[in-house]
Each structure stands twice: as C-alpha cells, then as structure tokens.
Amino acid sequence: xxxxxxxxxxxxxxxxxxxxxxxxxxxxxxxxxxxxxxxxxxxxxxxxxxxxxxxxxxxxxxxxxxxxxxxxxxxxxxxxxxxxxxxxxxxxxxxxxxxxxxxxxxxxxxxxxxxxxxxxxxxxxxxxxxxxxxxxxxxxxxxxxxxxxxxxxxxxxxxxxxxxxxxxxxxxxxxxxxxxxxxxxxxxxxxxxxxxxxxxxxxxxxxxxxxxxxxxxxxxxxxxxxxxxxxxxxxxxxxxxxxxxxxxxxxxxxxxxxxxxxxxxxxxxxxxxxxxxxxxxxxxxxxxxxxxxxxxxxxxxxxxxxxxxxxxxxxxxxxxxxxxxxxxxxxxxxxxxxxxxxxxxxxxxxxxxxxxxxxxxxxxxxxxxxxxxxxxxxxxxxxxxxxxxxxxxxxxxxxxxxxxxxxxx
Numbered sequence: 590x591x592x593x594x595x596x597x598x599x600x601x602x603x604x605x606x607x608x609x610x611x612x613x614x615x616x617x618x619x620x621x622x623x624x625x626x627x628x629x630x631x632x633x634x635x636x637x638x639x640x641x642x643x644x645x646x647x648x649x650x651x652x653x654x655x656x657x658x659x660x661x662x663x664x665x666x667x668x669x670x671x672x673x674x675x676x677x678x679x680x681x682x683x684x685x686x687x688x689x690x691x692x693x694x695x696x697x698x699x700x701x702x703x704x705x706x707x708x709x710x711x712x713x714x715x716x717x718x719x720x721x722x723x724x725x726x727x728x729x730x731x732x733x734x735x736x737x738x739x740x741x742x743x744x745x746x747x748x749x750x751x752x753x754x755x756x757x758x759x760x761x762x763x764x765x766x767x768x769x770x771x772x773x774x775x776x777x778x779x780x781x782x783x784x785x786x787x788x789x790x791x792x793x794x795x796x797x798x799x800x801x802x803x804x805x806x807x808x809x810x811x812x813x814x815x816x817x818x819x820x821x822x823x824x825x826x827x828x829x830x831x832x833x834x835x836x837x838x839x840x841x842x843x844x845x846x847x848x849x850x851x852x853x854x855x856x857x858x859x860x861x862x863x864x865x866x867x868x869x870x871x872x873x874x875x876x877x878x879x880x881x882x883x884x885x886x887x888x889x890x891x892x893x894x895x896x897x898x899x900x901x902x903x904x905x906x907x908x909x910x911x912x913x914x915x916x917x918x919x920x921x922x923x924x925x926x927x928x929x930x931x932x933x934x935x936x937x938x939x940x941x942x943x944x945x946x947x948x949x950x951x952x953x954x955x956x957x958x959x960x961x962x963x964x965x966x967x968x969x970x971x972x973x974x975x976x977x978x979x980x981x982x983x984x985x986x987x988x989x990x991x992x993x994x995x996x997x998x
Contacts, residue, residue: 603778607770619645627740629769632819639698651695659701677726702739786825804839
C-alpha cells in the first residue's frame with residue numbers, strides 16, 4: 590500500500606513532505622513488533638498514526654486499546670494497566686483484568702506516556718523486556734503478548750535528565766522514533782484541511798458551504814495554530830454553525846481566531862476579554878499619572894512653605910516643571926485653595942512674577958475626559974497615525990479606533 594492509499598484509507602489530508610515522511614515510517618515499521626515512540630505537539634494527530642501502525646500490522650485483528658496516561662490518577666494507574674485482585678485495596682470488591690491482559694495479542698497505545706509515575710514505569714519496563722507483569726495485590730506472574738505504541742507532546746529526554754523518566758524505559762520505547770509535524774510546519778496543507786472540515790460540517794448541519802476570500806486564506810495560512818489540526822477543526826465547525834455570510838473575509842475570520850502575542854495578525858474584531866482588560870489598563874494609566882502629578886505638586890507646595898510662602902520665587906526656579914504641567918494636563922493647576930497657576934494664552938510667554946494673581950479652579954476627575962485627553966494627545970504627538978498612537982497608549986489599533994468613535998474625537 591503506497592502513501593496515497595494510506596491517506597485515503599485513514600482520511601489524512603495534505604501533501605507536505607514532512608507528513609509524507611511520517612506516513613512512510615509508520616508504513617515500514619507496522620509489520621514488525623517493534624515499539625514506537627510518536628512525538629508531536631498536542632492536536633497534531635498522533636493517535637491516527639497509532640491506528641495506522643496497528644491496522645497495517647499482523648495484530649490488526651487483535652484488540653487495540655488507547656490509554657491516556659495523563660488522565661488516570663496516580664493511585665489507580667497500576668490497577669488500570671495490570672489489573673488487581675479482590676481485596677487488594679479499599680474498593681477492590683472483585684478481581685479485575687488490566688489493559689495488558691485484555692489486549693493480549695493486540696496493541697496498546699499509551700498516550701502522554703511521560704506522565705506515568707516512576708513505579709509504573711518500572712512495571713512497564715518489565716513488560717517490554719520479558720512480557721511479564723503482576724496484578725496489584727498478587728504474587729502470581731502473568732504473561733502477555735502486547736505491542737506498545739507510546740506518544741508524548743513533551744521532550745522525554747528532558748524528563749530523563751531531570752529524573753522524572755527512566756532512561757532505560759526511554760530507550761526501550763524509542764526503538765523507532767516517529768515525529769508528527771505541527772500544522773504550522775505544513776502551511777500548504779492548512780487551507781486543504783479547512784475546506785475538508787467545512788465541507789464535512791456543512792453536510793452534517795445541512796448548511797450552505799463556506800467560501801474563503803483571498804485575504805482570509807492568507808490569514809488562515811499565516812496563523813501559528815498552537816492547537817494544530819484539532820484547533821483548525823474546531824474553528825471550521827464554529828464558522829459553519831455561526832457565520833451568516835457564507836463568503837468569509839479576513840475580518841470575519843478574525844472573529845474566530847484568537848489573538849496571540851507576537852503573531853503577525855491584527856487583533857480580532859468584536860468584544861473580547863482581552864480588549865476589556867486593555868480598557869482597564871487605560872484607566873489605571875490615567876490614575877497613576879494623576880497620582881504622579883499630585884506628588885509633584887505636593888513637593889512644589891512644600892518648597893513654597895519652606896521658602897516662607899514666596900510662591901513666585903519657587904515658580905521662577907522651576908519654570909521647566911510648570912511648562913511640563915501645562916503640556917500634560919492642558920488645564921489650570923491648583924496648588925492650594927488660595928494659589929492657582931493659570932495656563933497662559935497661546936504663544937504668550939509665562940510671566941511667573943504674576944502667578945500669585947491666580948484664582949482657585951476645581952480640577953475635573955472624570956475618567957472619560959482623562960481618557961479622551963490622553964487619546965487626543967497621543968494622536969497629536971504622532972500626527973494622527975493611529976498605529977503609533979495605539980502603541981503609545983498600550984492598546985490595540987482596533988480598540989483605539991473604537992474609542993475614537995465612542996468619544997466622538
């Protein structure tokens with residue numbers, strides 16, 4: 590059976606050289622009884638390759654059992670794998686066969702094998718070397734003839750070096766290493782997979798087909814897909830169910846693809862918890878800036894008091910700070926109930942000798958006004974370029990655009 594026949598039989602989509610190489614290794618190792626360690630990111634399709642190896646082996650008529658080692662509690666994993674005798678522990682009301690006994694003559698797929706406890710690893714090593722094991726609570730040796738295929742999404746050798754995985758077991762499992770490429774390593778297959786998934790879900794939910802615009806195809810291809818094929822399938826299903834417009838462009842697609850730091854994608858459109866968090870950041874930034882200004886003003890007032898109340902002298906010695914306050918706050922600054930520094934008229938030099946003629950002005954504490962003021966200044970500073978203004982404010986460009994519309998700026 591050639592590679593294309595295997596793809597057709599097991600529903601594998603794509604023509605990536607890395608994918609074809611993985612299928613070819615699985616095809617060659619399947620007729621043997623060698624242990625195989627499948628590595629790859631979560632959601633990349635490791636279990637599919639375990640089925641390929643089992644179905645193309647001499648054990649294809651035997652039992653195939655897939656075990657998620659990370660989902661079984663440490664206290665019961667030995668009982669699940671090797672069985673137990675009646676009364677061997679609390680709750681063991683009767684004897685029970687383990688997976689190695691049930692799958693005798695077949696194949697066991699140990700997913701997330703790196704999560705096995707060290708004690709269970711020792712038992713598994715004995716099975717691999719001699720085919721023997723003991724039920725929990727029994728001294729009678731059991732024999733089994735099982736092929737083991739293991740899989741992991743972590744670097745097992747790193748676990749070996751940190752003492753969390755037995756080195757001898759690692760080399761026994763890793764007789765034939767098989768690496769499944771991540772989805773972002775086979776970009777040429779992403780659109781093909783998406784079309785297959787949307788076609789399947791359109792048939793399942795009896796909805797019109799989905800068509801992607803060229804800009805949406807570009808977004809789909811450039812995304813990093815941390816959840817791999819599983820994530821792509823979930824997003825395809827969401828679009829088939831939720832999207833009213835069956836011709837999907839980039840803006841619509843971004844509603845379903847989560848934003849990630851460091852990606853080359855824009856921020857998703859619509860309301861999200863990430864955008865809400867950014868708006869809170871703006872308010873915190875306003876409050877912290879106000880607190881900083883108040884501290885500076887208190888310091889200035891203290892200097893006035895120490896100088897015997899000669900405010901003009903202190904102001905004259907700090908013209909740079911006063912000008913900075915004018916630029917930042919863009920409104921009168923109140924030092925004391927009886928002393929206020931007014932902002933001078935446009936292009937008129939400040940005469941600090943007459944600062945004592947100020948009147949008291951109550952400062953606005955509205956967060957909306959402060960937010961509007963910050964956005965205006967950022968846009969003015971960057972000459973209306975929203976991209977750089979958004980970076981200055983610490984928010985996304987889309988959020989800035991929405992805030993401009995909301996505040997009628």
